[in-house]
Amino acid sequence: MTAVIQTEELGKRYRTRWALAGCTLSIPAGHVVGLVGPNGAGKTTLINLATGMLAPSAGTIEVLGGRPAAGPAQLARVGYLAQDAPLYAGLSVADHLRLGAHLNPGWDAELARSRVDRLDLDPRQKAGTLSGGQRAQLALTLAVAKRPELLILDEPVASLDPLARREFLQGLMEAVAEQEVSVVLSSHLISDLERACDYVVVLADSRVRVAGPVDDLLATHHLLSGPRRDPASLPGALQVISASHTDVQSTLLVRSSGPVLDPAWAMSGVGLEDLVLAYMQQAAARPALRNSHRRLEVQK
Amino acid sequence: MEDLVIEFHLDGRSGVVPYLQLIHQVRHALRLGLLHKGEQLPKVKDVAAGLAINPNTVLKAYRELEYEGLVAARPGVGTFVTGTLDGGSLAAHGPLRRELQRWLARARRAGLDDESIEALFASTFRSASEDVEGTGRWAG
Numbered sequence: 001m002t003a004v005i006q007t008e009e010l011g012k013r014y015r016t017r018w019a020l021a022g023c024t025l026s027i028p029a030g031h032v033v034g035l036v037g038p039n040g041a042g043k044t045t046l047i048n049l050a051t052g053m054l055a056p057s058a059g060t061i062e063v064l065g066g067r068p069a070a071g072p073a074q075l076a077r078v079g080y081l082a083q084d085a086p087l088y089a090g091l092s093v094a095d096h097l098r099l100g101a102h103l104n105p106g107w108d109a110e111l112a113r114s115r116v117d118r119l120d121l122d123p124r125q126k127a128g129t130l131s132g133g134q135r136a137q138l139a140l141t142l143a144v145a146k147r148p149e150l151l152i153l154d155e156p157v158a159s160l161d162p163l164a165r166r167e168f169l170q171g172l173m174e175a176v177a178e179q180e181v182s183v184v185l186s187s188h189l190i191s192d193l194e195r196a197c198d199y200v201v202v203l204a205d206s207r208v209r210v211a212g213p214v215d216d217l218l219a220t221h222h223l224l225s226g227p228r229r230d231p232a233s234l235p236g237a238l239q240v241i242s243a244s245h246t247d248v249q250s251t252l253l254v255r256s257s258g259p260v261l262d263p264a265w266a267m268s269g270v271g272l273e274d275l276v277l278a279y280m281q282q283a284a285a286r287p288a289l290r291n292s293h294r295r296l297e298v299q300k
Numbered sequence: 301m302e303d304l305v306i307e308f309h310l311d312g313r314s315g316v317v318p319y320l321q322l323i324h325q326v327r328h329a330l331r332l333g334l335l336h337k338g339e340q341l342p343k344v345k346d347v348a349a350g351l352a353i354n355p356n357t358v359l360k361a362y363r364e365l366e367y368e369g370l371v372a373a374r375p376g377v378g379t380f381v382t383g384t385l386d387g388g389s390l391a392a393h394g395p396l397r398r399e400l401q402r403w404l405a406r407a408r409r410a411g412l413d414d415e416s417i418e419a420l421f422a423s424t425f426r427s428a429s430e431d432v433e434g435t436g437r438w439a440g
Contacts (some may be wrong), residue, residue, distance in 0.1 A: 031353050170423055174349035195310070195318060195353040218317070271315065 002065040004029050004182045005050055005188065011058035012045050019045040021206045023059070027184070027199065029149075031213070032176060034193035035186040036276055037203035043186040044083070047154050050184070051080045058104045064149055076105050079181075081150030083155045085139035087154045089128030093121050094140060097145075104146035112145035115171070133164025137171055144175045151175075153185040157192050169196050190276045202276050204283035214272060221275050225251045226265040242278040305329070305339050310351055318353055320359035330370065330385040333393075341371060341379045 003026045010023040018211040020042040020282040027033055035043050052069025066074045084150050088097060093116060101107045116123065119137050127135060136156060143151055156172075173196060176183060187193050190200070201211040210217065221241070228250045231240045239255040253270060254260070260267050271279075305310040306329045310318055329335040341362065362379050365371045368382040406419050 031356075169352035170349050173352055173355060174345060177345035177348040177355035195351065195357075198354045198356050 001026055001064070002029065004033075004064055005184065006062045006065075007049075007059060008061075009059035010046075010049065010056055010061050010227060012042075012049060012054060013057040017056075018206050019174050020049070020233055021058075023208050025201065025208060025211055027046070027201070027211075029182050030140065030180070031199040032173075032183040032197050033185070033199040033201060034190065034197035035201050035203065036190045036193065037174055037188065037209075038280060039188055041188075042206045043188075043203055044154055047080075047184070047186060049059035050079065051152060072105070076146070077149045079151040081139050081143045081151070081153045081156055083137045083178070084159055084276055085132075086126040087130075087135055087139055090126060091166075092126050093130075094123035096142060097123075098126060100142045100145055106147045108145045108147050112141055115141045115144070116164075117145060119171075124254055131164070131165060131177050133160055134155075136164065136168050140168065140171055140175075140239040144179070144181070147179065148181060151183045153183065155186055155188070156171045158187065165192065172196065190273050200272070200276065202279045209279040209283055210275075217274065217275060218270065220257055221253060221270045222260060223253055223257050223258060223268045223270050223274075225267040225268075226262075232278060241275075242281055305335055306342070308342065308347055308351060310353070318351075318366070319357045319361040322347075322358065323364055326361075326370065327385055330381070330383070333386055335381050337384065339381045339382050341381070343378055371409055 005027045007023050011021045038045055050063050070275050092233045097112050156170055170185050199213050202209040216257045228245055228248050230241050240252050242250050308322055308325055310321055344355050344358045347358045371379050372382045373379045
């Protein structure tokens with residue numbers, strides 16, 4: 001199966017600053033991918049490269065096997081929802097659906113209408129008077145009804161209240177179940193995406209820190225605690241992601257394909273949120289890598 | 301969503317991954333006789349939309365239950381219960397429940413509060429299970 005997003009040493013530079021650097025990814029189809037990282041980590045840059053709104057400064061990117069925004073056929077295959085759900089304030093809900101029908105060759109009018117019905121939106125209401133949650137739902141409806149193979153959403157829930165956030169994700173998961181569309185969505189909070197995503201890409205400080213299916217990541221990361229010792233003395237197969245020490249005890253978050261068989265260590269599982277935070281902390285602890293173009297050892 | 305027998309819920313703080321929570325809830329319903337052979341599990345789309353979870357998570361849970369022989373998927377129709385977990389003991393639930401109710405009434409008359417009753421039950425349950433395990437081990 002073709003990767004939905006395939007990048008090789010992809011980078012984007014603004015003057016002297018690399019907003020994204022050395023990004024090598026291969027995201028398979030059929031997933032809901034969470035792109036997580038702190039603000040300014042490069043999430044929107046990667047999304048803009050994938051939608052063809054930015055051109056790379058280095059490396060390559062392919063989306064569904066084609067060059068981003070290469071032509072009408074490529075554009076029709078990718079749905080994109082920008083931050084803060086941009087709509088035309090002066091146009092009504094029905095106008096937006098008409099617009100969608102005219103602009104998209106694969107428009108599914110039936111799907112659009114049934115979603116608007118279920119959302120209880122008045123077709124005559126102007127978009128400018130909708131609530132934030134309703135605007136986000138209408139924008140999602142437009143993106144879904146064009147029947148894309150890949151749906152890219154930039155921080156879709158960041159500005160929504162908790163109820164609207166839940167409703168938006170419900171609508172999105174319904175679309176995924178009904179239409180088998182692949183999804184990439186970004187957020188600076190993994191807790192927003194934890195239930196929805198089955199694949200994560202952690203970005204921090206312009207680089208990909210870790211990427212993979214959630215189940216694989218949870219199965220290969222462990223929390224070890226035991227008598228204090230130098231992480232450098234651990235077997236080479238263990239990769240230490242984060243370490244904290246007291247006078248007598250060490251707690252390590254490690255990546256390892258097999259169980260850790262040292263009886264001195266108590267081993268337990270790690271939640272997705274702790275795992276993601278550990279990679280972000282690791283990035284923060286190694287600022288020397290900033291703007292350098294060398295490849296990180298913690299890539300997938 | 302007509303004739304739905306069970307409805308799933310997720311506990312975000314339990315530390316148990318969502319697909320296992322779904323499996324536990326189906327097994328629990330089977331064990332208590334809330335789900336019967338031939339009944340349909342909620343559709344993947346409805347569970348995904350209801351709980352805002354990834355449809356693959358639901359599919360994974362249903363596949364696992366299918367592997368255990370408890371349910372079977374009929375393509376295009378849904379997933380249906382094919383097995384039971386009550387071990388034929390469901391008939392015994394009524395009399396056991398009545399005995400337990402009598403015992404609870406006695407415990408209250410003896411002055412035990414809710415917490416003491418739970419603690420007594422839990423510790424007795426634990427030591428009884430240990431006895432059973434111990435017997436098994438020595439017998440083996």
